[in-house]
Amino acid sequence: MTTILETHGLVKRFAGLTATDNVSFALEEGQIHALIGPNGAGKSTLIHQLCGNLLPTEGRIMFAGQDVTRLAPAARVARGLGRTFQVTSLLGEFTVRQNMAVAVQARMGRNLRILDRMNARRDVWDETDDLLGGSPLGRRADIVVDDLSHGERKQLELLVSLAGRPKVLLLDEPMAGLGHAESQEMIDVLKGLRGKVTILLVEHDMDAVFALADRISVLVYGRIIMTGNAEEIAASAEVREAYLGNEDELC
Numbered sequence: 637m638t639t640i641l642e643t644h645g646l647v648k649r650f651a652g653l654t655a656t657d658n659v660s661f662a663l664e665e666g667q668i669h670a671l672i673g674p675n676g677a678g679k680s681t682l683i684h685q686l687c688g689n690l691l692p693t694e695g696r697i698m699f700a701g702q703d704v705t706r707l708a709p710a711a712r713v714a715r716g717l718g719r720t721f722q723v724t725s726l727l728g729e730f731t732v733r734q735n736m737a738v739a740v741q742a743r744m745g746r747n748l749r750i751l752d753r754m755n756a757r758r759d760v761w762d763e764t765d766d767l768l769g770g771s772p773l774g775r776r777a778d779i780v781v782d783d784l785s786h787g788e789r790k791q792l793e794l795l796v797s798l799a800g801r802p803k804v805l806l807l808d809e810p811m812a813g814l815g816h817a818e819s820q821e822m823i824d825v826l827k828g829l830r831g832k833v834t835i836l837l838v839e840h841d842m843d844a845v846f847a848l849a850d851r852i853s854v855l856v857y858g859r860i861i862m863t864g865n866a867e868e869i870a871a872s873a874e875v876r877e878a879y880l881g882n883e884d885e886l887c
């Protein structure tokens with residue numbers, strides 16, 4: 637297995653609080669690796685350091701064999717470290733298909749003053765339609781974003797990220813705010829990405845985590861207390877202890 641993203645002794649301190657406490661972990665190419673932990677465990681702080689929104693106090697982040705610890709967020713995206721909910725938000729008055737085309741064109745490095753000119757760009761539309769064709773959103777391609785449901789927007793944000801052809805996708809709570817049917821559809825969409833893109837998934841929804849993750853790391857008070865597969869994590873007394881009061885979450 638090849639490690640694509642790893643941290644070495646990562647530490648993030650906020651005043652007196654150590655939110656990331658000597659975290660060393662490895663994300664293997666092709667896997668879906670979930671990061672779980674109780675509220676306040678430091679999951680978002682870790683993700684923010686990986687995508688470059690926060691600088692670590694100590695330690696190193698390696699991506700595709702290179703040290704990216706101090707690289708700006710956009711430079712990480714350009715190297716293939718993608719994430720959802722990034723700065724580029726959806727264009728509410730444009731259709732799903734137009735939003736996708738903008739994302740595809742942005743990856744191709746072309747001008748973002750766009751849609752009229754893009755009528756001439758067959759390659760942009762071809763790739764857009766390929767991406768949409770493999771998604772449940774394909775049937776909503778001509779709907780404007782403002783008319784999409786919350787779950788459909790989340791799916792579109794994911795697809796927009798994929799248009800950047802990331803090597804690794806950092807997903808921060810993709811199930812948040814979704815109803816049961818929408819969550820199930822998102823799980824299916826993410827299952828379809830297995831083997832195509834490496835995913836680090838931060839998620840509170842344990843059904844989704846256990847349905848998707850090849851590996852799971854458990855973060856508690858800023859430290860990774862265990863990494864293993866779903867069975868190992870579910871069977872761990874230490875992990876159950878960490879979720880005390882929420883044990884049902886781990887069923």
Ligand SMILES: Nc1ncnc2c1ncn2[C@@H]1O[C@H](COP(=O)(O)OP(=O)(O)OP(=O)(O)O)[C@@H](O)[C@H]1O
Nearest residue numbers: 650651653655673674675676677678679680681682
């Ligand atoms: N900018 C900040 N300044 C000070 N403290 C912070 C900052 N960001 C996060 N923290 C603290 O760091 C700790 C970890 O927070 P973080 O949001 O990373 O946890 P989390 O695991 O993502 O929580 P949740 O599951 O509730 O989203 C918390 O105690 C939080 O209050």
